[in-house]
Amino acid sequence: MNAYWGFVAMVAGINAIAAWSLAIAIRSGQLSIGHAAFAGLAGYTAGILDIRGVPLLLCFLAAAAVSAAMGLIFSVVALRLQGLLLAVASLAFGQAVMIVISSRPELGGATGLTGVPLNVTLPEILAVLAVLLAADWLLVRRSAFNLRLHLLENDPLQVTLTGRSWQAARVISFTLSTGVVGIAGAFEVFTFGIVQPSDLSFDRSLNLVVFAAVGGVYSGIGPMLGAGLLTAVPQLLSFTAADRTILYSFLLLLVMLVRPYGLVPRRPVRVLDMLLGKSWQREYKIYNPSDVPGARRTRAENRGTPKTTVDGGTER
């Protein structure tokens, strides 16, 4: 029983890594419904290399590199697409990758790649999660890059107004996102010992979107919590696959209707604000998405007192 829950925790952790990476893409206005395909590609890479006797760390690096390279290619090809059409294109891309992989007999065809040694443990997954969380809080959230992500989501032209290229910002964020999801894919193959074409499918990508959207993409912890909860709760209730589809779909619809920004609100780092004091708070606030001039506001924010001053800065 304990081993079982340890395994569930590993799956939840892997899903959390993947959901965080997808959240980075969604934050920049690039909803991808093909992230499982990137993860799966990385899984195949890591699995094949490991069977050939390549050191584990190199397997992870190669997996992330392959996934990031595919992400780079897709992102450059899809630069002309915005929002919805981009999402649909990523969906189509993921399906195409899945079909091509399942038609290659040297990759195991529809059965997939089997017999990969199970050589990761829970602490390693948790360590990666901790690194990602710290990176989100300490590096991404406080950076001008994060500001560009939010401007990108709002209107790419606003990035141009900051003197940077929106194309570069978009490609970089998507490549980063697919690189991290590649690490999740490598963890997955080393946890299950198998990677199949169905792991790259639309359903799996959709699950990642659900994790990220339910948790809330505008914080580091949100997508991780979403992934953890939605992986563990169906196990507790011993749901069948069809029940889980209904549960996920219903939650997705509910969250989109009631809390379109997810369960975790946009300012989850109050504890850090208190610990690190005013200087942290000021810098953090400037880059808060709802304070970016012209940023989309929630209805609750509109009802409350406006926090943005005339020059677009924040009240100090």
Next chain:
Amino acid sequence: MGAEAVQFALNGVISGFIIALVALGFAALWAAMRIVNLAQPSMLAVGALVAQATLVHGVFFAFAAGILLSALVGIVSYYISVRPTLKRDPLTTLIATLGFGGIVQGVLVHIVGTQDLPMSPIGPVGYWNIGGVIVTFNALLVVAICLLMLAIAVAVLTGTRLGLAFRANAWAPEIAQANGINVERVRVLATAAACAYTGLAGIMVGSLLGSVSPYMGLDAGLNGMVAMLIGGAGSIPGAVLASLLLGLLQAFTGAVMGNALQDAVGFALMVVVLLVRPGGLLRQM
């Protein structure tokens, strides 16, 4: 060889017409609201499963039931997932419709299970053999119905006040509203029509394949979406043209390179078209 090529072309045209029905639905919703309704692939399964279940009462009843029920579920999807999220991000609408589609699919799985159910052809059994090319009556009926539905769509769009309202709304919703067009009504009717067409496409797919299942909507739905993108988002002639192109291309790839790769062709074609003509083949925004 000549006969074989004609046979492949014929199969391609038949599947192209079915894709066209789905793509038409996607294009209509894009034109009406600038959204992609991801619940639509589930409507395909709704139409097909309802028709399969009611086929014993006669073909016409099965058609009416399948089409009406998919239109009805489409209207519900509009009120539950599209209308409340339309004012927000388009991505919110996309995810909400995805959720709705998942619920519909899950409910279908609960009702009929996950296995494929057999479905008898809607047309009379039999075929003509024209110089080695086999034309089944069923396929002829499918093509005839598709052509009829496309003709109806064109007639309504170009010849009625409702079609005029739809085109005005697609062109500029605010101006349409200012001129006394009930935009809300246009949107509901567009959703109902799009889902009815998708449901009908589901019946066609079931009739040609001989089996139906709750998961059958995904492939045809993806093809329809890809055709809509290739044709130029929101362009209805573009969607039909791209669907036929896609059907033909898939039939020939399937013949030359095997069935597994034929679905990937559509996506490859989409990437090429987006690179060369990002607005699609016939752009109308």
